[in-house]
Amino acid sequence: MEKDGIWIKYEKSARGGYNQKSSYYRLFEDLKDSSTAWHIGESLDICRRELCGEDFSLVGSRPGDIHVFYVFDENGNRIPKIYFKTIVDREGQVSVTDIHGANLVFEEKEKLTTYNFNVEPCYLPALIEKLCEVGAEEKTVEKYEKKLASFQSLCEISSRGVETDEDILILYRNFTREDTALPRRMMKGRCVQADFDGLSEENQKEFFRIICRLNYVYGLSKTSPTDRLNDLTVRVDPSKDRLLEVSNREMVVEFASESGLKSLYYANSDLRNDRDFVLEVLRDFRIELSPLYERNLPEKFWTDIEVLTAMTASKPFRLREVLESYLRIGNQELKKKLEDIDFVSRLLQIHYRSILADKTSTESSVMDCSMLWLFSTQILKSLGDSILIGPESTSRREQFKRIIEEEHSLTKEKIMLMGQRKK
Numbered sequence: 001m002e003k004d005g006i007w008i009k010y011e012k013s014a015r016g017g018y019n020q021k022s023s024y025y026r027l028f029e030d031l032k033d034s035s036t037a038w039h040i041g042e043s044l045d046i047c048r049r050e051l052c053g054e055d056f057s058l059v060g061s062r063p064g065d066i067h068v069f070y071v072f073d074e075n076g077n078r079i080p081k082i083y084f085k086t087i088v089d090r091e092g093q094v095s096v097t098d099i100h101g102a103n104l105v106f107e108e109k110e111k112l113t114t115y116n117f118n119v120e121p122c123y124l125p126a127l128i129e130k131l132c133e134v135g136a137e138e139k140t141v142e143k144y145e146k147k148l149a150s151f152q153s154l155c156e157i158s159s160r161g162v163e164t165d166e167d168i169l170i171l172y173r174n175f176t177r178e179d180t181a182l183p184r185r186m187m188k189g190r191c192v193q194a195d196f197d198g199l200s201e202e203n204q205k206e207f208f209r210i211i212c213r214l215n216y217v218y219g220l221s222k223t224s225p226t227d228r229l230n231d232l233t234v235r236v237d238p239s240k241d242r243l244l245e246v247s248n249r250e251m252v253v254e255f256a257s258e259s260g261l262k263s264l265y266y267a268n269s270d271l272r273n274d275r276d277f278v279l280e281v282l283r284d285f286r287i288e289l290s291p292l293y294e295r296n297l298p299e300k301f302w303t304d305i306e307v308l309t310a311m312t313a314s315k316p317f318r319l320r321e322v323l324e325s326y327l328r329i330g331n332q333e334l335k336k337k338l339e340d341i342d343f344v345s346r347l348l349q350i351h352y353r354s355i356l357a358d359k360t361s362t363e364s365s366v367m368d369c370s371m372l373w374l375f376s377t378q379i380l381k382s383l384g385d386s387i388l389i390g391p392e393s394t395s396r397r398e399q400f401k402r403i404i405e406e407e408h409s410l411t412k413e414k415i416m417l418m419g420q421r422k423k
Helices: 023-031 044-052 108-112 121-134 138-160 165-173 182-187 192-197 201-216 225-232 249-259 261-265 275-283 305-311 316-328 332-337 341-357 366-388 395-422
Strands: 005-010 065-072 078-088 094-101
Touching (some): 005 121, 023 044, 121 138, 182 225, 201 249, 249 261, 261 275
Antiparallel strands (some): 065 078
């Protein structure tokens, strides 16, 4: 199949009745038997809506011109590979939307996941040239120019082999690309730890940032970058789960604020077992919590009250989410701890103080008071219902119920006091 092809423009038009000579009818006929999986080829009505707009009674797609790039197979049949839409406003400014490549499938297991509409690298020059021709925004053109440049670098490295620090960084930066499987093929059999160890100190920092970012990019239905790395690369020590271990204390702490607990996950065993180090990392940990990050806390500290508090310091009201996440992954030690009334009481007292000390809770709006009430209600009720309150009544459970009611009552008084101060 040839890489060269032709662009066909389907012009926007007035809505009117259905007409076999119209641009939207031609668009539908040209796409209906293709395997692109584009939504615009699903029906004649959709083609009509994209080129002519909606009925007056509906609010929907803005009409515009649709540009489709076709290549030819060995029989001379046109195969659609790219489409985009151009919309011109009243001032004559052109905006380009919906840039789609034909659906790409590089691995068998990806067929069960979401569609991949990235433009194949071999067609990027044609796309860039056309975007410039229609007057697309500079940042849109630059986006695809960078994609093309990095792909060309990958091709060069693939032909001559990995030789420099920059080659390694380029390889790992492009690992999650969905427009080509080349970087993943090049990664197969590499050792992440060896690649890291062979870099200069400055490049090690950038490499570590890339690895942490790879683990941040999770799709809802796709295999995570971490799992893909596990499948393709080798370890220095096969008995260890982690692909990389970092001994540089300052480096892990530095990236905690932007990578969360992923940076802590890659710290070596000595650092991960150092309580002061874990607390130092958590002091800089400010990104939004999610179970994917919480699981990277060393198990040794899952029941440490100070560590739990540091984890949720930026959002104290998310204590329940953190605890439930640990319970879902089967932390038996934490379950036992949460049956200890003294442990639970201390944990709650620390978090009450954290919320009341938070200026956004005490000085902003009344909504923050309701947030405190939500914390009190949901956290205490969740802990009580799921951990201690069972079908049989015991003196221990009754005692815990009383503690919940007392803490809840105190919270109500604090909220009322906060409201009076604001007035």
